[in-house]
Amino acid sequence: MDMTDATWRKSSRSGSNGGSCVEVADNLPGVVAVRDSKDPSGPVLTFDPQTWTAFVRFAKQH
Known part of the structure; x- marks a missing residue:
């Protein structure tokens, strides 16, 4: 699948420490x-x- 036009946003649960981010x-x-x-690639x-x-x-419930 072509992801060229994908607009990526980081999860609001991701920290600012460069750790595990989705x-x-x-x-x-x-x-x-x-x-x-x-x-990213x-x-x-x-x-x-x-x-x-x-x-x-x-996920929000647990």
Whole structure:
């Protein structure tokens, strides 16, 4: 999948110490992409928007 137009944003839960950070791009049609901010050219996980929403909802509850 082409990630050229992805607009990445860091998780609000990421610290400012350069540690474990997750970036999300939700501006792509029909997909939400997730990557490790320390490895921006590395692998990207993709989810359909409904699955991503369910994951975030679950994570917020726990």
